[in-house]
Amino acid sequence: MAARLFLLLAVLLGPGLGFGASAGAESRDLDALIADPAEWPIQTGDYQNTRYSRLDEIDTANVGKLRPVWSFSTGVLRGHEGGPLVVGDIMYVHTPFPNTVYALDLSRDAEIVWKYEPRQDPSVIEVMCCDTVYRGLAYDDGMVFLHQADTTVVALDAATGAVRWQAKNGDPATGMVNTATVLPAKGRLIVGTAGGEFGVRCHLTAYDETTGQRLWRAYATGPDADMLIDPGKTTVLGRPVGADSGLSSWEGDQWKIGGACPWGWFAYDPELDLVYYGTGNPASWNPVQRPGDNKWSNSIVARDLATGKARWIYQMTPHDEWDYDGVNEMILTDQTVDGTPRKLLTHFDRNGFGYTLDRESGELLVAEKFDPAVNWAKSIDTDPASATYGEPVRDPAYSTDQDGDGEDVTTEGICPGALGAKNEQPAAFSPKTRLFYVPTNHVCMDYEPFRVAYTAGQPYVGATLRLYPAPAGQGFEAEGVMGSLTAWDNLAGEIIWALPERFSVWSGVLATAGDLVFYGTLEGTLKAVDARTGEALYRYKTPSGIVGNVTTYAHEGRQYVAVLSGIGGWAGIGLAAGLTNPDDGSGAVGAYQSLSRYTAAGGVLTVFALPE
Numbered sequence: 001m002a003a004r005l006f007l008l009l010a011v012l013l014g015p016g017l018g019f020g021a022s023a024g025a026e027s028r029d030l031d032a033l034i035a036d037p038a039e040w041p042i043q044t045g046d047y048q049n050t051r052y053s054r055l056d057e058i059d060t061a062n063v064g065k066l067r068p069v070w071s072f073s074t075g076v077l078r079g080h081e082g083g084p085l086v087v088g089d090i091m092y093v094h095t096p097f098p099n100t101v102y103a104l105d106l107s108r109d110a111e112i113v114w115k116y117e118p119r120q121d122p123s124v125i126e127v128m129c130c131d132t133v134y135r136g137l138a139y140d141d142g143m144v145f146l147h148q149a150d151t152t153v154v155a156l157d158a159a160t161g162a163v164r165w166q167a168k169n170g171d172p173a174t175g176m177v178n179t180a181t182v183l184p185a186k187g188r189l190i191v192g193t194a195g196g197e198f199g200v201r202c203h204l205t206a207y208d209e210t211t212g213q214r215l216w217r218a219y220a221t222g223p224d225a226d227m228l229i230d231p232g233k234t235t236v237l238g239r240p241v242g243a244d245s246g247l248s249s250w251e252g253d254q255w256k257i258g259g260a261c262p263w264g265w266f267a268y269d270p271e272l273d274l275v276y277y278g279t280g281n282p283a284s285w286n287p288v289q290r291p292g293d294n295k296w297s298n299s300i301v302a303r304d305l306a307t308g309k310a311r312w313i314y315q316m317t318p319h320d321e322w323d324y325d326g327v328n329e330m331i332l333t334d335q336t337v338d339g340t341p342r343k344l345l346t347h348f349d350r351n352g353f354g355y356t357l358d359r360e361s362g363e364l365l366v367a368e369k370f371d372p373a374v375n376w377a378k379s380i381d382t383d384p385a386s387a388t389y390g391e392p393v394r395d396p397a398y399s400t401d402q403d404g405d406g407e408d409v410t411t412e413g414i415c416p417g418a419l420g421a422k423n424e425q426p427a428a429f430s431p432k433t434r435l436f437y438v439p440t441n442h443v444c445m446d447y448e449p450f451r452v453a454y455t456a457g458q459p460y461v462g463a464t465l466r467l468y469p470a471p472a473g474q475g476f477e478a479e480g481v482m483g484s485l486t487a488w489d490n491l492a493g494e495i496i497w498a499l500p501e502r503f504s505v506w507s508g509v510l511a512t513a514g515d516l517v518f519y520g521t522l523e524g525t526l527k528a529v530d531a532r533t534g535e536a537l538y539r540y541k542t543p544s545g546i547v548g549n550v551t552t553y554a555h556e557g558r559q560y561v562a563v564l565s566g567i568g569g570w571a572g573i574g575l576a577a578g579l580t581n582p583d584d585g586s587g588a589v590g591a592y593q594s595l596s597r598y599t600a601a602g603g604v605l606t607v608f609a610l611p612e
Contacts, residue, residue, distance in 0.1 A: 079568015
C-alpha cells in the first residue's frame with residue numbers, strides 16, 4: 001500500500017519528484033557554497049569567474065595517476081558546453097537542447113534522483129546560430145536555475161526537480177534565444193539573451209530568485225531610459241557618456257535591430273555591488289549598412305545589482321567590422337599596480353586583445369595582443385591623456401567597411417577570424433601563480449560583406465567568410481596550429497608561455513591549488529599541465545570532442561575532476577549537425593573538416609580521481 005501511494009505521488013508530481021534525495025539537496029546559501037572548495041555551485045566556481053579551486057589532493061606529483069572512475073551518458077548528441085554543479089551529495093548535469101536536467105546522488109553510485117525534461121518547440125533550433133549548446137545551470141538557496149533555449153527561465157526545487165516558478169524572457173519567433181548560464185546574487189537572478197544574427201534588440205534582466213518577478217531590464221541599445229543609463233553619471237573611461245549615446249551612434253532606427261546581445265558570462269563584486277558582463281556584435285555583420293560606432297555593442301558594462309543602472313561602460317571594438325562580440329568572461333582580481341592595491345577586471349576579447357581595467361572606475365590600464373597573429377588593429381591607445389584613449393589603432397588593410405565601399409568586396413587575411421582569438425570558452429586565474437590561463441583560437445579569415453534586408457525571425461547576417469589556421473610564424477612555427485593554451489600576465493600584458501594545439505581550444509580551463517591547469521581539446525583529450533611551466537603531465541581521451549568546462553569537487557574527502565564531452569559549438573558544428581558544405585557554420589565546417597578524423601558525436605560526463 002505504501003509503495004502504491006509513493007508511485008501515485010510520483011505520477012501527480014511528475015518529473016520533479018525526488019527519489020532518494022540526500023542532505024546535499026537541502027537549501028544552502030550560495031556564498032557559503034562558493035567559500036567551500038568541496039562544492040561547485042555555479043558554472044565559473046565563484047562570482048569572480050576565476051575558475052580556480054583550492055583543492056590540492058591532485059597535484060603535479062600525482063596527477064599522472066589520475067584515472068576515470070565513472071561516467072554518465074546524457075542521451076543527447078550535440079555540443080556539450082558548460083559543466084556539472086556539485087552541492088553536497090548531489091551533482092546536477094545539463095544537456096544541450098532540449099536542456100534536460102539530471103540530479104545524480106554521488107553517495108549512491110550517481111543514481112538518478114530526478115530528471116527534468118522541458119517541453120520546448122523544436123523550431124527554436126532553427127534560430128540558434130551556433131549549435132544547440134547550453135552553458136549550464138546555477139544553484140542558490142535550494143533551487144537550481146535553468147535558462148532554456150526558448151528563453152524560458154525556470155527555478156527547480158533542488159531536492160525534487162519540481163518547478164518553483166518560470167518566466168518567459170524573450171520571443172524565439174523574432175530570433176531571440178538563450179545559450180548562456182545565469183548568475184544568482186543576493187536574491188537576484190541575472191539573465192541574458194542571444195539573437196544578434198537575427199537582428200534582435202537584446203537586454204539584460206534581473207529576476208527575483210524566490211518569486212520570478214522581473215525586477216529590472218536594461219537594453220543594450222536605444223534611449224538612455226531603456227538602457228538604464230544616467231548620461232551625467234554613467235561614465236566611459238572616466239567621462240560622462242552623454243545623452244542618448246545608444247541612439248546617436250546609430251543611423252536612424254537601426255538601433256532597434258542592433259543586436260549587442262549579452263549571451264556570455266556574468267561576474268559580480270559583492271563589495272561594490274556591481275555586475276559585469278559584455279555585449280555582442282552589432283547587427284548585421286555588414287558594417288556598411290550601419291554607419292557609426294554602434295554603441296553599446298562589443299562593450300564591457302558595469303551595473304548596480306539592485307537597480308540595473310549602468311555605472312560605467314567601455315566599448316572595445318567600435319563599429320565592429322568582423323563579428324568580434326565582447327561577451328567573453330570578466331575575471332575579477334585584487335592586485336597591486338605600481339605599488340597601489342587595485343580592484344581589477346581582466347577580459348580576453350574576441351578581437352584578440354587582453355584588457356585589464358580598474359573595475360571601480362572603468363579606467364583602462366592594459367590592452368595587449370594575447371595572440372600574436374592579431375592584425376586588424378596594431379594596438380589599443382592606453383594613454384589617458386590622449387584624445388583617442390581606449391580606441392583601437394586600426395590597420396586599414398583589414399577593414400571590411402573600406403570607408404563605406406566594402407560591400408561585395410573580399411578582404412583577405414584578417415586575424416583573428418570571426419570566432420575570435422578566444423570565444424566563450426572561459427579562462428582561469430591562479431592566485432598562486434598570478435597568471436591567467438587562456439584557451440585560444442589561432443585562426444584567420446577572408447570576409448565579404450553583402451547587403452541584407454531585415455525580416456523578423458529570419459537570419460540578418462550580411463557576410464560570408466572563410467576561416468583557416470593563422471600562417472606559420474605568427475606565434476607558432478608549425479603549420480596548421482589553430483589554438484593554444486596560453487599563460488598570460490595581465491599587468492605586463494605579456495604571454496608567459498603558450499602550448500600549441502591542432503585545433504582551437506574550445507573547453508573552459510580549470511586552475512587548482514595543486515599547481516595544475518586542466519583543459520580539453522576538440523579531439524576529446526582531457527589534459528593537465530604544470531601551472532608554472534606548462535609542462536604536460538596528464539592526458540586521457542574521452543568519448544567525444546570537449547567543448548565543456550573542466551570542474552573539480554570533493555566528495556567524502558576525495559577530490560574529483562569532471563568534464564562533459566560532446567563535440568559541437570561553433571567550431572564543432574559540422575560534426576554536431578552533420579553539415580558538409582564547407583561554407584556552412586560561417587566557414588567553420590570547412591575550417592574544422594579534418595576534426596572528423598579524431599572524434600565523433602557524443603554526450604558523456606567523465607569523472608576522474610586518484611586511485612584509492
